[in-house]
Structures are given as structure tokens and as C-alpha cells.
Amino acid sequence: MRIKFTLCALAVAAVASTTAGLAQAQDFKPRIVRFGFGLVDDSNQGRAVRMFAKEVEKATGGKMKVRAIGNASLGSDTQMQQALIGGAQEMMVGSTATLVGLVPEMGIWDTPFLFSSAKEADTVLDGAEGDKVKAKLEAKGMVGLVYWENGFRNLTNSKRPVTKVEDLNDVKLRVMQNNVFLDSFKALGANAVPLPFSELFTALETRAVDGQENPYNTVLSSKFYEVQKYLTVTNHVYSPWIVTVSKKWWDQLTPAEKKVLQDAAVKSRDFERQDTREEAAKALADLKAKGMQVNELAPAEVTRMRDKLTSVNANIAKSVGQSTWDDVNAAVQKARAA
Numbered sequence: 001m002r003i004k005f006t007l008c009a010l011a012v013a014a015v016a017s018t019t020a021g022l023a024q025a026q027d028f029k030p031r032i033v034r035f036g037f038g039l040v041d042d043s044n045q046g047r048a049v050r051m052f053a054k055e056v057e058k059a060t061g062g063k064m065k066v067r068a069i070g071n072a073s074l075g076s077d078t079q080m081q082q083a084l085i086g087g088a089q090e091m092m093v094g095s096t097a098t099l100v101g102l103v104p105e106m107g108i109w110d111t112p113f114l115f116s117s118a119k120e121a122d123t124v125l126d127g128a129e130g131d132k133v134k135a136k137l138e139a140k141g142m143v144g145l146v147y148w149e150n151g152f153r154n155l156t157n158s159k160r161p162v163t164k165v166e167d168l169n170d171v172k173l174r175v176m177q178n179n180v181f182l183d184s185f186k187a188l189g190a191n192a193v194p195l196p197f198s199e200l201f202t203a204l205e206t207r208a209v210d211g212q213e214n215p216y217n218t219v220l221s222s223k224f225y226e227v228q229k230y231l232t233v234t235n236h237v238y239s240p241w242i243v244t245v246s247k248k249w250w251d252q253l254t255p256a257e258k259k260v261l262q263d264a265a266v267k268s269r270d271f272e273r274q275d276t277r278e279e280a281a282k283a284l285a286d287l288k289a290k291g292m293q294v295n296e297l298a299p300a301e302v303t304r305m306r307d308k309l310t311s312v313n314a315n316i317a318k319s320v321g322q323s324t325w326d327d328v329n330a331a332v333q334k335a336r337a338a
């Protein structure tokens, strides 16, 4: 009796696993996914892309192979976007800021001091407002999967400690390539120079520019501390990254393949945010140990900086559209109150 039952259970299990195996073989074609990113391999970006790659390979029984290609080896953010649109590259992760030329609404995330905590950012980006902006990519030839954390941005430069807004007056400051960033740093009196991230280290090293702004994690992983002496804690804006897929390629995938990518993207998002936050919590001490001189701003100076930066809000609202501006700001208020 007992033996019979065991055999029967084994048979059921065997059938079930064969069926699952067959379904897999049909659902997943052998595919190579070139997944490009701008930071070095040993960075929060690199770690999360490799985690995503593992998840996808596991879920497809090794059929779909994700190649993690960092260091902007496939091009700058904007070059990779064009490759995705044309179908010459399958996936990338990069700053939402570099997508503003294609989807003006993406500029909303660059609003200075929009989010005051990571929790607010997660709630709004993963919620309806984040989805609405992300969905605009499809008409431009890309599919947005998830937002990752780049993080709160801080200022570094090689000229002097910035303790007040006026200290920025003759500082040539690299900014990301969109008008929100240009306007913001012009409003602060800096000489703002738009440049792709892939050219930034050399520009800092050769003093073509004096400074830049990025989260602590990036200052560390990109070794900006080698060419930047001063770091000012400004947290002037929270930057998201966004994981995107070529729509031309996406449209060829089976529903099962799309689901694997979407599920792995969500897992990689949760992993990436935690990894980034843990690294950021230690990074400032690491940067000091590397010889950077770090200063905070006096509360009165923070207020002055905020006041100057709010002058760009009207322009942001105009370029992203009043309804996007209103809806996102309302979502932030709601997240803040929660």
C-alpha cells in the first residue's frame, strides 16, 4: 500500500517536472542580451546588472544569456539609448536625466529637492506617477522596466570648499545633459557645462571642468576622489536610474520571456536599492579616508540655496507639463504625509 502510494507520488512528480521542462523549452529561445551601463564593473550599477543577469539565466534554464557590459564600453547613456531604439542593443541602465531629450516628462525627477527621503522616492517612482512617466518611453522605441536608485547628489570640486552659494561663481561645473540641470546650476551662479558621464573623469583630471555632482557611491566607484579635493554635502536632488529595453527587441519576445525580464528587473531593483543604501552609508567615511575634504552647509546657506533653486520650478513645470508637475508633487506630498 505504502509502496504503491510512493510510486504514484513519484510518477506524478515526474510528469509535473517534465511538463514544466517542456514549457520552458518552448517558451525560451536562445538569446543574447547586451546590457550596457556607464559606471565601472565594480559599482552598485555593475553589481545589480550582474544580479539581474543571474536571475534571468536561472529562470530560463540558461537559454537567455545577459552580458553585463559596463564602463560605457557600448557608449554614453544617450548613445546606448539610440542603440536600443534602433535595435542594435537590447538593454541598458542609465540616468533618467539623459532621457529628457526624448521624453520631456522625465525632467520632473530632476526637480531640486523633489524628494526628501529614499522612502518618498520609492513610493512615487514605483507608484502610478512613476509608471505614467516610464510608459512615455514606448512611443520613443524603449520599454522602461523599473527605476533603480542612483541617489542623492552631492557636489565635488577641485577649487575650494563650497560653504556658500557664492563660492560656485567661477566654478566650471559639469552637469548632466538637460535644461533642468543647466538651469539649476546657472541659478546657483556656477558655470554649468553639460557633458556625458563617460567623459567626466578625464574632464576633471585635465581640469577642463572644476567640479561635478553625483551620489557618494559614484564619487567612490569612479575614483573621482583622485581628482577632486572638496566635497560639499548638498543632497540637492535625488537621481533615479531607469532600466530600459529596446522596444524592437521586446516586441519579438514571448509573454513568458517578457515576464522573466520583468520579474528579474523587480528583484534587481530591490537588491540594487539596498546595496546602494548600504554603500552610501559608509561611502562618506571612505571618501574622507581617501583624502577628500568634506563640509556641510550651514542651515542658513541651505535655505539660500533652496530659494535660488526654486526659481527653476516654473520652467520645469512648463517643460514637463502642468499636469505632470501637479500630479507628481501631489504624490510626493502624500508619500511625505504617510
Ligand code: TK8
Pocket: 037, 038, 039, 077, 094, 095, 150, 176, 196, 197, 198, 213, 214, 218, 239
Ligand atoms: C552613468 C550616469 C551617471 C549619472 C551622471 O552612466 O551622468 O552623472 O549620475 O550615473 O547615468
